Structure formats: structure tokens, C-alpha cells
Amino acid sequence: MTRHWKVGDLAKLTGLTVRTLRFYDQTGLFSPSSQTESGHRLYDESDLSRLQQIVSLKELGLSLEEIKSVLNDEQFSPLEIVNLQMARIKDHMKRQQQILEQLQHVSKSMQRNVPVTVEDFTELLQAMKKSHEKLVVERRMSWEHRLNILGQFIVQEEQQSKDEEDLQ
Secondary structure (H helix, E strand, C coil): CCEEEHHHHHHHHHHCCCHHHHHHCCCCCCCCCEECCEEEEEEEEHHHHHHHHHHHHHHCCCCHHHHHHHHHCCCCHHHHHHHHHHHHHHHHHHHHHHHHHHHHHHHHHHHCCCCCHHHHHHHHHHHHHHHHHHHHHHHHHCCCCHHHHHHHHHHHHHHHHHHHHHHH
């Protein structure tokens, strides 16, 4: 027997808001597979799979329009999306582990009343900086990509306006 969830139940289950789920439905990104006779949205297991893909791609930095395009064009399989998310999390964990190890080393030195060397602090600061820079670069690349899309849209709109003026 197929399980179904109403929008409120799905929101509680996933940690997303009802408002977000309704917005996703309005934009055509994530629609329920069925409705009750009274018009309430009903989601099933296949809907949960799509929602997981949406959340994963969002965490990877894609815009909602990009996510919609990826899912509609089937550019990535659900497995590939999960693997992308796992790779990103592993990378993040590796960077955090390096920072943790540096902090533990400094902490042990301090507990033993051993002077912390300049090298200890610089290695810690470098690990922290490297982690921060990685996040900044990812965000910058995401913004650049979005700006490129916006630029392409503006050029298309200007060309369309010019073409319309030429016809008149």
C-alpha cells in the first residue's frame, strides 16, 4: 500500500516549511502526485525522492531554476545527485577534521603549559583560512554563474526588443 502525506505532514517529516512546499508547487518544481477530493495536496514516496534531489541540488548551490532544468532534462540520475552531495560533504568533513586536529594540538600544548609556537598558530590559521576560502570560492562561482545567466537573459531581452522595433 502506498503511503501518502499531506503538505503539513510532509513539512514536519522533512523539516521544510509548508510555505516552501507550496512555493515549489506553484513554480512547478515539486508538485504532489495526487490530491484529496477536497483539494489537499497528497505526496507519495516518489515525491519524497524528487524532494530529496531538490534539497541536495540546492545544497550544492544551484538556483531553483537550475534545479528545475536539471530534474526536467534528467541531466543527472538520482544516484549521481546523491553521489555529488556525498562528495561535497566528505570534502567539507576533511577540511573540518584538519582544523580539529590543529585545535587539538594547540589545546594539548596549552594544557601541558608548553608554549604554543608561532608555527602551531600559523598552521591553525592556514587551515581555517583554507576552509573559509573554499566556501568563498564556491559562493563566488555560484554568483558568477547566476550573473552569467542573468546577462544572457538581458541580452536576449534586448535582442528581442530590437527585433520587435525593427518589425515596426
